[in-house]
Amino acid sequence: MHPIAQALTKFQTELQQRATLVAVSKTKPLEDLQIAYDQGQRVFGENKVQELQNKQPVMPDDTEWHMIGHLQRNKVKYIAPYISLIHGVDSLRLLNEIDKQGRKINRVIPCLLQVHIAQETTKFGLDIEEVRDILLTNGPEKWPFARIEGLMGMASLTDDKEQIRQEFRGLKELFDQLKAEGMFLHTLSMGMSGDYPIALEEGSTMVRIGSSIFGARNYT
Template sequence: MAVNLTNYRHVQEKLQPFHAQLVAVSKTKPAGSIQALYDAGQRIFGENYVQEMVEKEGLLPKDIQWHFIGHLQSNKVKYIAPFVSMVHGVDSLKLLQEINKQAAKNGRVIDCLLQVHIATEETKFGLNEAELNALLENAAGLPNVRIAGLMGMASNTDDLAQVRREFRQLKALQVAVADRFFKGTDTFRELSMGMSGDFEIALEEGSTLVRIGSLLFGARNYA
């Protein structure tokens, strides 16, 4: 399916007043579709699967910023450490330590977002507030990762008021964490929340990174 450039321009117009950035979620989509969106000006692309991301990185322009937005296993960090720009879903100290280790081997500093569980579904990954604070208290001495903010996924529901509450909760948590752990710095400022169906609410509630796929690339084929 062709890339929907009309929707792409519409999303970019929505982002501008909020100074937010678009992560074009290109998982399961061919390199040609990514190239088409790249040619339209997009530079940040999000992938969920390590092998697929590595393959695409080898085929596409080197100034693409690759964001890993899926659940990352520690034993696969080494494959993306040479090039990944940001990891959105860090949900354990073990994973953060492994990213630091592999980033050091590649002479890099990798931006990371800590994933917080804000949805009602138990199937979604993420830290609760106590786990988040505990991780941050033990995250010192990792010079090759930069904890840049938080990431969360709202509940899969038609109740937009609930979605807004969950986004607002995540923004409040980001402010509290920044005040407690990152006072006097400007590193902890990213908030990755909002997808194709709820990104406008996410922007209103403080998102700086929206993860949008189907609006740009069409429905996914997992067959």
């Protein structure tokens, strides 16, 4: 069995009904994606619009594409017709643009609000007050073509597992609070190759796994 297929089978078995697996295929060639597809994987995550534009027309039609990286507003229009989920809605301006582009083509675009939970200032994301303002003050009906389905967060890049756990736990608590206050949210995207076991223990419903499936990335 090919190493990609072998790794993917491991994750598919481990996750089963616990969480959706997003196979993060950024920088990887189409041959690698096809191996994963042939193993039953349908959900792939990319963080560059240009890569999405190159890969989407070539892969089978039932492939689901998730935009997991920082998304510039001027590039939303290029992925609006086919993107299955935008994970990183990290500003009100981006949410407005997604709604605008969805309205133009009469397509509702599923989104997650990215919450800043890590200690690193380099990570993108909304703070809790901004999330609550979008969902509870303005309300999702303000953006009918940008459907907010849940939250996403990235933990700190650290060896301190307790810190990672607390960051994920805080996001899950926010997720549960918003649902209790009437928000129809069903996706909590948290956990990557290095920290997904903790994320699952803390209630993640979607994990983003790249290098543990496809191997180290080539950024040259």
